[in-house]
Structure formats: structure tokens, C-alpha cells
Amino acid sequence: MIKIKLLFVCSLLFFLSCNRATEIATDTTNIIAGTSKITGIITPIDQNRDSIMVTFNVIHPISGENVKHQVLADQLGKFSIDFDMETETSLLWLYTSVNPNKFFFIKSINNHSTHIDIDYNSNRDIKNVEVTPVMNKYDMMQTMGVLNKMFDYRPDSPGWVYPRLYDKSVDEFLDRAKSTVSHRLALFVNKDDALSREFKDFIAKEYRLYLYTGHVFDYQREMKLNYRNATQDTANTPEIQQIDRSYFRFLKEFNLNDPQYLHTFTFSEFQSLVLQNEVLDLPKIGENDIPSWLASVKVILADLVGFDEGPYYDILAANAYGWQLNEQVEPLTEKQKEHITHYWKDGKIAKILFRKNRQVVELDKVKSPTVVNDITSVPEDKVMETIVSKYKDKVVFIDLWATWCAPCLEAMKQFRGAKGDFKDKDIVFVYITNGSSPQKLWEEKIKGIGSEHYYLTDAQWTYMMDYFEFEYIPSYLLYNKEGVLMNKFSAFPGNDAVSGMINDLLK
Structure with missing residues (x-):
């Protein structure tokens, strides 16, 4: 079984017990x-x-x-x-x-x-x-x-046993997540007198956000991973307990009205998960007026985050528009602009959203339509042949990615502008993922990517990763106009390198 490596990924499998450390907000953010x-x-x-x-x-x-x-x-x-x-x-x-x-x-x-x-x-x-x-x-x-x-810490105590969490209660899992943050802060941060108070608080928030976004939000995926690693069984899947909204009571641990979160690098990803989580099921902001949208959001979130007023909710509303602008690369509608102006007037949040919207309007001009292709019935060993043959006389650039893969998404974002330079040229951009990407989330994200998309079965995906000897994503395949594989590589090498490879085949 291929092991997928992730940037900045550690595991809940190494949780220890300790008391929670206290955080102090030291900054007011304008x-x-x-x-x-x-x-x-x-x-x-x-x-x-x-x-x-x-x-x-x-x-x-x-x-x-x-x-x-x-x-x-x-x-x-x-x-x-x-x-x-x-x-x-x-x-x-x-x-x-x-x-x-x-x-x-x-x-x-x-x-x-x-x-x-x-x-x-x-x-x-x-x-x-x-x-x-x-x-x-x-x-x-x-x-x-x-x-x-903190990311890389592994316990080395004698007799340590890999923890089984998949068959334990949700409470035990959440307690272990909470204690892991506290223990690592105690080991690496709290006693480091050379760190300023401000940066100790920053590290505490950054690590907590990192751990929960990577390992706690998606309970089903984390428990399947725990089962695989704890039992070494890669053939079977355990029956995982279903969670409801009450699972997200851990959000009270964050004190999300603290403005210092606006200085953390994982906050945007955290907010995206809050907005898109299928269990929380927050309404889409769409063309709803902001006060009505916030009222419906607070019915769901207030008890979970521990408050029903404060700057966090305005940030969440702005991030809801940001999802549309960043992920779907879809400009604001006239109705949305009216709602933003009515709610925030000529305020800073409105100015930021309108500034971002102007950038997205330009990107939208070169974005290709999104096309979804179904090849789930194709045998595993014929998948790539089927895909490439569909685009005769075209250079084919294939991106293997997942919705949960931060480096994959960052690479796509970096390449947006350069990709637009190839509009109307003899090249097709193809994006391939599998069931590790929740289908509903995948359907939302590909709206902003455009081009050709495939959602493979797990068997098709595993065969392909093995066949091309890819160990992690993002990974890429580049075929010439005759359908011959000319290059394969993992990790995005930068816009100039990729554009150069493509231009060489377009000559």
C-alpha cells in the first residue's frame, strides 16, 4: 500500500496525557x-x-x-x-x-x-x-x-504501545487531542525563557489549529488511519462511530474571539473546515443577506464555540465570501456586493473583499469550464490509457491531488496565472483524485480549478500510484501530443519549470 506523505503532518497516534496550558492574548489586531x-x-x-x-x-x-x-x-x-x-x-x-x-x-x-x-x-x-x-x-x-x-515529537518511553483509538469513545479521543497540545507546549514552549510571551501564545495557537485541522475535524478519516496503523491491517476497514454536531464542542477550547488568531498561518484552513464541514452543515452564504446568514449560523455554532457575539462571526462571514473567491474563483454577484456594502458600509472588511474580487474577476477571464468525467467502470490497468486517449493531438498535463492535501492546493493556486497563459493552446489540464477526497467537498473545489476532472475508485488510484511509483502527492504526469509519457515528478517545481516543460512539447 502506498504511503501518502504530507507536508507538516504528524499523527494523533502519539498522544500523551497532560493538563491544558493557559493561553494569554497579548495583541489587539486592527x-x-x-x-x-x-x-x-x-x-x-x-x-x-x-x-x-x-x-x-x-x-x-x-x-x-x-x-x-x-x-x-x-x-x-x-x-x-x-x-x-x-x-x-x-x-x-x-x-x-x-x-x-x-x-x-x-x-x-x-x-x-x-x-x-x-x-x-x-x-x-x-x-x-x-x-x-x-x-x-x-x-x-x-x-x-x-x-x-512539536510536529515531529515521538514518545520514546520504554514499553510505549501504539494507541488504539478507533474502538474507543469520542470523548477519549477528544481528551487525548486536548492533552497532546498541552503536553507538547509543556515540553517545548512553556519553559523556553528566550521566547517572548507574544510568540509563546502564537505557537500555542498555531499548533492547536494545526493539530485539530489535520487530525480532529475529520473523525472518520482519522479513525481509519488509526486502525490501519494500530493493526497493520490495510485490507479491511473498521466500523467507525458516527458523530453529530455535538462532537465539535472542542471548539470552545479555542476562544475564537481572540484576535491573535488573525496572525496564525493555519487559521484560514481552520475557517474553511468550519464552513465546509458536512456534519456542522453551515448554510452557504450565497446571496443571503449577512444578518440572516449569521443568525442561522449562530443557531448551530454558538453553543459549540461558547459565545454568540464577537468579532469572530464577522470574520467567518468574510471568510464565507472568501471561499467563493479563493476556492471557486467566482466573482461576487451584484446582490452579494449590495449585502457587503449594506452590512460593512465603507469599512475595512468590505474594502478587502472588493479588492480580492477585482483580482478574481481577472482570473475568471482565463479560467476553463469545469468538466467531470466518469471512468469508474474502466479496469485499473486501463485508466491512464483511457484518459490520455480522450485528448488526441493535445499535450496532457495530469495533476494527482486531494482536497485534504495542502501542498496540492497551494501548487494549483500558484499556477493559476501561468495556467491562464495556455488558454486556447493545444494542451489539456487533467486533475485526478479518489475517495480520500470527500465527494461533496471535491465538487465544490473543482469549480475554482476548471479543466478536466476524474474521481477514481480506490482500486484505480492505488494501481496508478503503484504503477508510476509515486509515494506522495502532489504528483504529475506530462504526455506529448502523441500520447507518450515525457515526464513524471512529485512536488510542484514552480511555475517557470512547469511552463518550460509544457512549452517544449507545444513547439
């Missing part, structure tokens, strides 16, 4: 439709400075996405880039191609410039980093390392 700038100088020893790529991610918690930016340093190692912001201050994580394994956390301030000087030694290790405005260097340099320790 929402603003603003811009900021990053400038910097990179000093490597043995690399051409004009070939250094700087990559950083900016949190957009109102429109509901994390935006990746890249900029190439010039021959002097200097770089500069302007970018949109949605809060008065924001955390960014940043790395360079000199050492892409070393991440920094830096702060940006609306309508200001943040400057970073990075000095590498001959081994491409960090020699020194200076940031203006000045921030706690330990926070900046070590936060990602602390988070990675």
Missing part, C-alpha cells in the same frame, strides 16, 4: 486593507546573487488565504517587493534559495517597510540576520524550529 514592503540584502559566499530567490508567505485572514510571494535578488543581493496586507501588523515566514530549509518569522507593519539583512557563511548556514524594525532575534530565528519539534 483590520485594514493596506499594503507593506519588504526590502533586504542577501550576502552569500559562493552563489551568484542575481540567482537568489526570496520566498515569503503573508497571512490574509479576512479574505481567507495565505499568499505566497517570490522575488529575485539583483546582482548586489538586494530585493524589494510590495504586497497587500489585511491587518495593521502581520507575521510573515520567509526563506531564500541559498538555504531553503531555514525559515525566519518577521513582522510587517501596514504602510511601512521591513528590512532584512541575511548573511550566509561558506556552508550556506546563517551567519547573521538583522531586521528593521528590530524584533526579538530568538523569536525570529527559532519559532519554526520549536514548531517543528
Whole structure:
């Protein structure tokens, strides 16, 4: 059985018991439709400075996405880039191609410039980093390392036994999730005196969001995974307890009105799960007026989150529009614009949503229609032949993905603009997934992807992953116009690399 590897994935299978740590909110966050700038100088020893790529991610918690930016340093190692912001201050994580394994956390301030000087030694290790405005260097340099320790922690106590959770009560499962957060905070955060209070709180929130989005929201999937790992049985599927809305009482643990969540990188994914979860079954915002939509949402959520008023609900409403804009790449309707203006007036949330809408209008111009193809009756060993033969005299680019695969979704998002450059050319983009992607969620997500889609049976998917020797997703196949496989690779290599491969076959 193929093991699917995920970026930043750890397992609930290693939960320990401990008491919950206390969180303290230290920041008041002002929402603003603003811009900021990053400038910097990179000093490597043995690399051409004009070939250094700087990559950083900016949190957009109102429109509901994390935006990746890249900029190439010039021959002097200097770089500069302007970018949109949605809060008065924001955390960014940043790395360079000199050492892409070393991440920094830096702060940006609306309508200001943040400057970073990075000095590498001959081994491409960090020699020194200076940031203006000045921030706690330990926070900046070590936060990602602390988070990675929490992600990667495995108990090594003698006699430790892999826990069986699939046949235990839901309460036991939720208690274990809660105690895991507390235990890892106690191990790696609470006693680290070099970390500031602000960053301790940030790490606590980031890790809790990460753990629950990755392992608690989808109870059925997590229990099937637990069964497979605890029993080593890959042929059978256990009977998993059905959950109802009361399962999501764990949301009270988060104190979601705390504005510091707007600085966390997993918050947008968390909000997306709240909005799209089939058990919670929140209504779609559609063309409903916002007060009516919020009233129906609070009937479901208020008892679960522990409050019926506060800024969280406005953020959730904005994120509901953000889902449409980001995931479906569908511009706001005139009725939706009216509702946004009536509810938020000329406020910052309205400005942010309308700014995002203008970007989506441009993307929508080059988006291809979404076509769903059914080949579930095709034998496993004929799947790829059937797909490729459908697109005669076309270059065929195939993307193996899943709705739960964050790197898959990020790669698609990165490639949106470049993909539009191939509109009306002799190429077809094909997207393939299987039953690990909940069908209802899949049907929603593909509206924003466009192009050709296939939803394989598990047997078809397993055969294909084995046949092409893929160990994880995203993975890709590229066929020429004669239907010959020209390239296969895993992990998205970037827009330029993919566009180059395609252009070579279009000549």
C-alpha cells in the first residue's frame, strides 16, 4: 500500500496525557486593507546573487488565504517587493534559495517597510540576520524550529504501545487531542525563557489549529488511519462511530474571539473546515443577506464555540465570501456586493473583499469550464490509457491531488496565472483524485480549478500510484501530443519549470 506523505503532518497516534496550558492574548489586531514592503540584502559566499530567490508567505485572514510571494535578488543581493496586507501588523515566514530549509518569522507593519539583512557563511548556514524594525532575534530565528519539534515529537518511553483509538469513545479521543497540545507546549514552549510571551501564545495557537485541522475535524478519516496503523491491517476497514454536531464542542477550547488568531498561518484552513464541514452543515452564504446568514449560523455554532457575539462571526462571514473567491474563483454577484456594502458600509472588511474580487474577476477571464468525467467502470490497468486517449493531438498535463492535501492546493493556486497563459493552446489540464477526497467537498473545489476532472475508485488510484511509483502527492504526469509519457515528478517545481516543460512539447 502506498504511503501518502504530507507536508507538516504528524499523527494523533502519539498522544500523551497532560493538563491544558493557559493561553494569554497579548495583541489587539486592527483590520485594514493596506499594503507593506519588504526590502533586504542577501550576502552569500559562493552563489551568484542575481540567482537568489526570496520566498515569503503573508497571512490574509479576512479574505481567507495565505499568499505566497517570490522575488529575485539583483546582482548586489538586494530585493524589494510590495504586497497587500489585511491587518495593521502581520507575521510573515520567509526563506531564500541559498538555504531553503531555514525559515525566519518577521513582522510587517501596514504602510511601512521591513528590512532584512541575511548573511550566509561558506556552508550556506546563517551567519547573521538583522531586521528593521528590530524584533526579538530568538523569536525570529527559532519559532519554526520549536514548531517543528512539536510536529515531529515521538514518545520514546520504554514499553510505549501504539494507541488504539478507533474502538474507543469520542470523548477519549477528544481528551487525548486536548492533552497532546498541552503536553507538547509543556515540553517545548512553556519553559523556553528566550521566547517572548507574544510568540509563546502564537505557537500555542498555531499548533492547536494545526493539530485539530489535520487530525480532529475529520473523525472518520482519522479513525481509519488509526486502525490501519494500530493493526497493520490495510485490507479491511473498521466500523467507525458516527458523530453529530455535538462532537465539535472542542471548539470552545479555542476562544475564537481572540484576535491573535488573525496572525496564525493555519487559521484560514481552520475557517474553511468550519464552513465546509458536512456534519456542522453551515448554510452557504450565497446571496443571503449577512444578518440572516449569521443568525442561522449562530443557531448551530454558538453553543459549540461558547459565545454568540464577537468579532469572530464577522470574520467567518468574510471568510464565507472568501471561499467563493479563493476556492471557486467566482466573482461576487451584484446582490452579494449590495449585502457587503449594506452590512460593512465603507469599512475595512468590505474594502478587502472588493479588492480580492477585482483580482478574481481577472482570473475568471482565463479560467476553463469545469468538466467531470466518469471512468469508474474502466479496469485499473486501463485508466491512464483511457484518459490520455480522450485528448488526441493535445499535450496532457495530469495533476494527482486531494482536497485534504495542502501542498496540492497551494501548487494549483500558484499556477493559476501561468495556467491562464495556455488558454486556447493545444494542451489539456487533467486533475485526478479518489475517495480520500470527500465527494461533496471535491465538487465544490473543482469549480475554482476548471479543466478536466476524474474521481477514481480506490482500486484505480492505488494501481496508478503503484504503477508510476509515486509515494506522495502532489504528483504529475506530462504526455506529448502523441500520447507518450515525457515526464513524471512529485512536488510542484514552480511555475517557470512547469511552463518550460509544457512549452517544449507545444513547439
